[in-house]
Amino acid sequence: MKKAFKALVAGAFLMSANAAWATPSTTFWTPATTYVQPFGIPHLTYDTYFGEKGAYPIDVGLTMGILPFEKVQAEIGFDLFYPGYTANGFYLNAKLGLTEGALGSWFPGISAGIHGVGLKSGTSDYNILHAEVGKALPIGTIVVGGYYGAGSEALWTGSDGSVNRLGLLGACGTSLNLT
Numbered sequence: 001m002k003k004a005f006k007a008l009v010a011g012a013f014l015m016s017a018n019a020a021w022a023t024p025s026t027t028f029w030t031p032a033t034t035y036v037q038p039f040g041i042p043h044l045t046y047d048t049y050f051g052e053k054g055a056y057p058i059d060v061g062l063t064m065g066i067l068p069f070e071k072v073q074a075e076i077g078f079d080l081f082y083p084g085y086t087a088n089g090f091y092l093n094a095k096l097g098l099t100e101g102a103l104g105s106w107f108p109g110i111s112a113g114i115h116g117v118g119l120k121s122g123t124s125d126y127n128i129l130h131a132e133v134g135k136a137l138p139i140g141t142i143v144v145g146g147y148y149g150a151g152s153e154a155l156w157t158g159s160d161g162s163v164n165r166l167g168l169l170g171a172c173g174t175s176l177n178l179t
Contacts, residue, residue, distance in 0.1 A: 032143050032171035034109030034134040036073040036097035037065035045079060057081040063093065071102035079115075088124070092117040100136060108135040116151070127151035132169060140174035 037043050045061035063077025074096045081089040095113030112131040118124025132145030149156045149165040156165045 031093075031095065031111070031113060031115060031130045031147075032132060032145065032169040033141075034097055034100065034111040034132050034143060036095050036099070036111055037063055037075040037077075038073060039065040039068040041065050043075075043077070045077075057083050057089065071099050073097050073099060088119070090119060091115065091124070091126075092119075100134070108133050110134075114150075118151070122152045122154060124155075125151035126155055130169060134171075140172055143169070143171040145169040 042062060042064045045059055045063065047059040049056040049058075059079050059081055061077055061079035063075050065073055065075050067074040074094070076094045077092070079091045079093065081091070083089070093113065093115035095111055095115075097109060097111030098107075100109035101107055110131075110133050112129075114127060114129050116126030116128040118126060127150040128147050129150050130145060130147040132143050134141055134143035145168070147167050147169055153163055157163050
């Protein structure tokens with residue numbers, strides 16, 4: 001009887017829960033979004049890739065908004081990759097953004113930040129600087145930007161010996177309104 005009551009209570013909680021339409025401030029381990037966590041709102045990250053052919057690690061992290069403004073927002077956080085690419089797999093991140101529509105309905109979202117900040121120089125300090133511009137359109141959201149690997153050169157050196165620190169970021173997505 002006790003187990004049945006616990007199951008009934010758990011079912012009641014699940015049935016009464018509202019949908020959480022949260023938007024992550026990263027997309028597939030990239031910052032290719034201008035979204036920044038609002039002030040005091042935490043975002044828990046838990047990314048897994050079971051069934052994928054790549055050997056991707058599990059990503060667990062926390063990011064939180066730190067500025068109490070509507071139009072200018074900032075976030076800080078961390079990610080823990082397990083098994084990690086490095087000995088500890090612990091990385092820091094931060095982002096500053098101007099929200100879409102901040103200066104008028106035509107104004108795109110703009111953000112810039114850093115991620116992949118490792119705590120051990122030369123072995124985990126990717127220190128990826130990035131900047132993005134994005135706009136929600138009737139067909140979905142479009143984002144373009146770029147990144148620069150400011151960390152240890154050894155981490156940006158390919159198997160052929162070339163150093164590749166610069167790259168483009170881009171994302172597009174559709175928005176589903178299920179309400």
